[in-house]
Amino acid sequence: MLIDTLKTLCALPGASGMEDAVRDFIIREARPHADEIITDSIGNLMVFKKGRKAPQKRLMLAAHMDEVGVIVTGITDDGYLKFDFVGGVDRRVVIGQRVRFGGILGVIGLRAVHLASKEKEDEVPKTEDLYIDIGTSDRQSAEKIVSLGDIGTFDSGILEFGDGFFKAKAIDDRVGCAVLLELIEEDLAVDTWFAFTSQEEVGTRGGTVAAYRIEPEIALIVEGTTAADLPSVKGTNKICSPGKGVVIPFMDKGTLYDRELYAQLTSLAEKNGIPWQTKQLIAGGTDAAAVQRSRAGVRTAGIAAAIRNIHSPSCVGSIRDFEGLLRLARLFIEAQGE
Amino acid sequence: MDLKESIIELASIAGPSGSEGAVARRVSELLAPLVDEVRIDNLGNVIGYKSCGKKGAKRLLIDAHIDEVGLIVTGIEEGFLKFSTIGRVDPLMLPARQVKVLTDPPIYGVISSMPVHVLTPAEMNKAAKPEDMYIDIGFSQEEAVRIVPLGTPIVLDARVESLQGDVLTGRAFDDRACMAIIIDALSALRDRELEVDLIVMGSAQEELGCRGATVGTFSVAPDYALALDVTHAKTPDYKREKAFNLGGGPAIGVGPNVSRKLSDRLIAIAKEKGIPYQIEPMGGNSGTNAWVMQTSREGIATGVVSLPLKYMHSPVETMKLSDAEAVSRLLGEFVLSMKGGEL
Numbered sequence: 178m179l180i181d182t183l184k185t186l187c188a189l190p191g192a193s194g195m196e197d198a199v200r201d202f203i204i205r206e207a208r209p210h211a212d213e214i215i216t217d218s219i220g221n222l223m224v225f226k227k228g229r230k231a232p233q234k235r236l237m238l239a240a241h242m243d244e245v246g247v248i249v250t251g252i253t254d255d256g257y258l259k260f261d262f263v264g265g266v267d268r269r270v271v272i273g274q275r276v277r278f279g280g281i282l283g284v285i286g287l288r289a290v291h292l293a294s295k296e297k298e299d300e301v302p303k304t305e306d307l308y309i310d311i312g313t314s315d316r317q318s319a320e321k322i323v324s325l326g327d328i329g330t331f332d333s334g335i336l337e338f339g340d341g342f343f344k345a346k347a348i349d350d351r352v353g354c355a356v357l358l359e360l361i362e363e364d365l366a367v368d369t370w371f372a373f374t375s376q377e378e379v380g381t382r383g384g385t386v387a388a389y390r391i392e393p394e395i396a397l398i399v400e401g402t403t404a405a406d407l408p409s410v411k412g413t414n415k416i417c418s419p420g421k422g423v424v425i426p427f428m429d430k431g432t433l434y435d436r437e438l439y440a441q442l443t444s445l446a447e448k449n450g451i452p453w454q455t456k457q458l459i460a461g462g463t464d465a466a467a468v469q470r471s472r473a474g475v476r477t478a479g480i481a482a483a484i485r486n487i488h489s490p491s492c493v494g495s496i497r498d499f500e501g502l503l504r505l506a507r508l509f510i511e512a513q514g515e
Numbered sequence: 516m517d518l519k520e521s522i523i524e525l526a527s528i529a530g531p532s533g534s535e536g537a538v539a540r541r542v543s544e545l546l547a548p549l550v551d552e553v554r555i556d557n558l559g560n561v562i563g564y565k566s567c568g569k570k571g572a573k574r575l576l577i578d579a580h581i582d583e584v585g586l587i588v589t590g591i592e593e594g595f596l597k598f599s600t601i602g603r604v605d606p607l608m609l610p611a612r613q614v615k616v617l618t619d620p621p622i623y624g625v626i627s628s629m630p631v632h633v634l635t636p637a638e639m640n641k642a643a644k645p646e647d648m649y650i651d652i653g654f655s656q657e658e659a660v661r662i663v664p665l666g667t668p669i670v671l672d673a674r675v676e677s678l679q680g681d682v683l684t685g686r687a688f689d690d691r692a693c694m695a696i697i698i699d700a701l702s703a704l705r706d707r708e709l710e711v712d713l714i715v716m717g718s719a720q721e722e723l724g725c726r727g728a729t730v731g732t733f734s735v736a737p738d739y740a741l742a743l744d745v746t747h748a749k750t751p752d753y754k755r756e757k758a759f760n761l762g763g764g765p766a767i768g769v770g771p772n773v774s775r776k777l778s779d780r781l782i783a784i785a786k787e788k789g790i791p792y793q794i795e796p797m798g799g800n801s802g803t804n805a806w807v808m809q810t811s812r813e814g815i816a817t818g819v820v821s822l823p824l825k826y827m828h829s830p831v832e833t834m835k836l837s838d839a840e841a842v843s844r845l846l847g848e849f850v851l852s853m854k855g856g857e858l
Contacts, residue, residue, distance in 0.1 A: 253751065255751065257751050267628065267631055267639070269607075269610050269628060269642075270610045270611040272608060272610075273605075273607070273608040273612075273826065273829045273830055273831050274611070274831075275676075275684075275831065281679070282676055282677070282678060282684075283678065284678070284684050284826070284831035284833065285831075286750055286751075286752075286825060286826050286831065286833070287607060287608070287750075287752065287826060287829070288750055288752040288753035288826075289605075289747055289825075289826060289827035289829070290603055290604070290605035290607075290608075290827075290828055291603065291747070291802075291827065291828075292747060292753045292757065292758065293605075299606065299607070299641050299642040300640060300641065300642075301607065301639070301641065301642060302752070306752065308751050308752075310678065310684075310750075310825065310831075310833060311678055311679050312677075312678025312679035312680050312682030312684075312833075313679045313680070314680075314761070314762065318679065318680075322679070333613075334613065334674070336613060336623055338622065338623045338624060338625075338652065338653045339622070339624070339651075339652050339653015339654045340653055340654050340655065340658065341653070342651075342653030344613065344623075344625050403630060403632075405630035405632065405633060407595065407627050407629070407630075407649050408592040408593040408595055408649060409629075409647065409649070410629075410630070410633050414632065414633050416630075416632075458632065460632055485625075485627055485651060486610075486611045486625065486627060486628050489610070489611035489628060491611040491612065491613055491625045493625055493627075493651055493653075
């Protein structure tokens with residue numbers, strides 16, 4: 178089941194540069210179904226699976242394994258950790274949240290509201306003024322269990338709520354990984370490369386070298402994308418909305434998606450009764466930017482699940498959208514054999 | 516149940532001010548075997564009596580509040596909940612926060628964070644006002660209106676977990692940890708002969724201004740009262756005098772809100788028994804139920820003992836178990852020291 182796979186994947190730690198746990202899990206699940214498995218120096222995982230025939234053009238689906246996180250930059254005399262972000266994190270969503278470095282749990286603290294000075298009480302502290310409390314009270318005890326450069330991820334429970342909604346950390350882009358993994362376990366229409374990329378959140382680093390190695394002619398990036406559909410956000414600033422269908426983007430900050438593939442995806446969705454929407458604001462970017470301009474160029478399309486509070490400990494998406502994402506990816510693969 | 520377990524259990528129950536029922540019921544169950552009688556009063560205070568069996572014995576009230584800060588539903592827009600706060604909640608702690616909406620049965624949701632692309636740089640450096648935030652419960656407007664009545668209380672949802680050593684992090688340690696401490700101290704006194712009648716109060720609505728303790732103290736009319744509450748522990752962003760050391764033991768309040776006789780006795784006992792302690796000078800209002808207890812009826816000799824706590828009123832309140840144990844010991848020794856029911 179897609180949702181069970183997603184739950185497992187979201188619970189795994191995998192900030193950029195330390196995707197090991199995610200990669201190991203996917204390898205274990207994919208191995209019985211794969212014809213070839215490649216890992217590389219940057220941490221990508223590439224899985225080839227033969228289909229019923231060869232596609233018209235060499236096909237690659239990609240999803241990134243990494244998530245945003247924190248990296249330890251200092252340890253204070255009184256045993257707190259100083260940190261910076263790995264990937265783009267809005268510091269407003271981390272205050273009072275939990276982070277985990279393997280077996281070490283910490284909380285991002287903030288003086289009690291009673292102790293804030295009047296003029297500063299609604300001021301968001303700068304990242305360099307934030308700290309992680311792991312319960313140690315001196316430098317030595319902290320240094321025994323944490324080192325500079327240790328990378329942590331949010332520690333946040335998984336929750337199904339409302340009318341088919343799902344909350345977890347790292348839905349961006351474990352939802353893409355879950356979709357690819359489901360497809361690997363199926364009978365495929367055409368031969369397909371599946372790239373599980375590393376380091377997307379720090380600048381599509383893994384996608385760059387994965388695309389170079391696989392040399393696809395057609396690529397589909399399966400992602401999570403920012404939704405901002407709050408009542409107070411007006412019109413197109415909402416971008417897209419969880420529960421309203423698979424997001425098929427025509428353009429974002431990094432990529433003008435291939436027009437023909439965009440049309441192919443929207444018509445596949447229409448014909449097969451898969452609800453879809455597009456992004457109503459040019460925002461965000463994906464591995465598509467790296468893949469599209471790989472070598473002599475790759476015709477690249479994208480599909481995504483709309484995610485609220487993306488890059489936070491509490492990403493929210495719609496399970497129906499996740500299922501739509503899987504169906505549309507499957508139809509896209511089939512279409513490459515026609 | 517040991518102290519740690521009962522702290523975790525009581526802190527895990529949702530009970531914002533005015534909706535303390537579930538906490539009050541559990542506290543009643545835990546108190547029942549330790550006291551002669553337990554009741555819940557008109558405002559939701561839990562009150563237990565334990566007589567020492569001596570005629571004309573003085574009466575000591577031991578109080579901890581059982582409410583917690585929270586949120587309350589004030590409106591529904593496009594299926595999202597609008598809310599206001601119950602007690603002092605830091606808006607900086609709210610974005611991307613999982614919440615429990617106390618419908619029957621409860622439902623869960625997430626406080627949405629305002630996306631970056633619609634904010635100006637200045638807005639990105641300011642906390643949004645709670646009135647401008649939304650709770651995502653994953654329902655349509657129609658369903659949301661059907662499921663969530665206006666006025667439904669909400670709590671921040673978080674598990675209690677261990678950090679390094681004996682440090683715990685979680686929600687509502689303010690003031691459930693102190694309620695658990697009172698139960699722990701009472702268990703330890705179970706077979707001891709006392710010379711003072713004990714009244715235990717788990718008071719309601721402290722976070723809105725000591726409302727439960729006002730009526731509860733009036734109704735039990737004690738001779739002495741002791742408020743157990745939390746106090747701020749030092750953190751990297753607040754190290755000044757108003758904060759105390761996590762691990763430094765109970766903070767014993769000293770100042771006009773406290774009977775000097777009582778604070779002197781508490782300090783003397785801590786010294787004599789080797790219990791670590793800190794002195795918390797309080798210029799005026801202690802910010803605890805002691806404020807209303809002191810002036811109840813014709814006046815009551817009142818004391819304050821506090822558990823050091825970091826990040827008060829947040830879902831990551833952080834405390835040290837050794838402090839809680841020390842508070843429990845101090846409380847027990849204090850009760851035992853009241854020979855002839857006198858200070």
